[in-house]
Amino acid sequence: MKGYHGKIEDFWSNYLQSYVYQQQIPYSGMRESWHENFNNGHLLQSFDDQLPPIWKKFQSSLNVYNGTVGWINIRPNQIIAPHFDHFYTLKQKLGTTIEKCIRYLIFLEDWKFGQYVEFENLSIREWKKGDVWYFDHTEEHWAVNASNFDFHTCQVNTIK
Numbered sequence: 001m002k003g004y005h006g007k008i009e010d011f012w013s014n015y016l017q018s019y020v021y022q023q024q025i026p027y028s029g030m031r032e033s034w035h036e037n038f039n040n041g042h043l044l045q046s047f048d049d050q051l052p053p054i055w056k057k058f059q060s061s062l063n064v065y066n067g068t069v070g071w072i073n074i075r076p077n078q079i080i081a082p083h084f085d086h087f088y089t090l091k092q093k094l095g096t097t098i099e100k101c102i103r104y105l106i107f108l109e110d111w112k113f114g115q116y117v118e119f120e121n122l123s124i125r126e127w128k129k130g131d132v133w134y135f136d137h138t139e140e141h142w143a144v145n146a147s148n149f150d151f152h153t154c155q156v157n158t159i160k
Contacts, residue, residue, distance in 0.1 A: 002135035008061040010130055015052035021073055022050040044073035058156050062104055067158030074145040082142040090157040098137045105133045106154040114147030
């Protein structure tokens, strides 16, 4: 299950300009299923209380009141290899099963040439700031940032 949800109005840009991500996760060892040569770079991310104080507004903008919020930054010339989401944190926090989990992907800035998100039969590019897509655990996906600019997204994870 995946699709376009709509658009939310920008309330985050002033915070994003100077934001420093709280976690720097090396790609190597991130997923056992990724190729052994995939060991270069870091994914920058922060979750819930690590985010600016407006983080709960992402949930309320989507009429979501239980879940998690994360900001992700894919640095220039980095890739998040194809994978399925496991919703580990959401399952632990809410005591739910993966079948009930859904993710909203919010683009925090307008698309720049070289940035790309793909599912098996859906390619996303040329998005506008605030565009929201949704998907569940059955959707394999990947993202790449071949641009010269950071690629910032917000992920709101919740129950269907």
